[in-house]
Amino acid sequence: MGAAARAAAHLLRVYADGWAPFCCGAGIDPGAGDGLVEFEDTVRQVEEETAAMGVSDAEAVAIAARDDWQGDAPDEASLKTRESVATELQ
Numbered sequence: 001m002g003a004a005a006r007a008a009a010h011l012l013r014v015y016a017d018g019w020a021p022f023c024c025g026a027g028i029d030p031g032a033g034d035g036l037v038e039f040e041d042t043v044r045q046v047e048e049e050t051a052a053m054g055v056s057d058a059e060a061v062a063i064a065a066r067d068d069w070q071g072d073a074p075d076e077a078s079l080k081t082r083e084s085v086a087t088e089l090q
Contacts, residue, residue: 003063010055011080016047018085025086057081 023030034040057079080088 003066006053006055007060007063009050009053010057010060012046013050013053013055014080014082015085016050017082018089021082021086022089025090 020030023032037043061079
């Protein structure tokens with residue numbers, strides 16, 4: 001699988017993982033909206049497949065550090081995590 005696809009999978013995963021802590025901190029049931037969106041099955045499938053890919057934070061940083069990567073390369077400190085996403089969603 002290509003580097004861009006693996007980097008995108010990592011980003012999707014941290015956003016999916018960040019949803020529950022955000023909801024818990026806001027006193028919202030993370031599953032409250034389940035069943036309200038037509039394409040929810042597709043979203044769940046993407047979550048499962050990106051989790052199965054297992055792209056680590058270290059791999060995502062290595063991908064972004066490549067010479068042929070477009071854009072600014074993050075370091076470990078600036079990489080999005082489930083915690084940073086939960087904070088960002090507030």
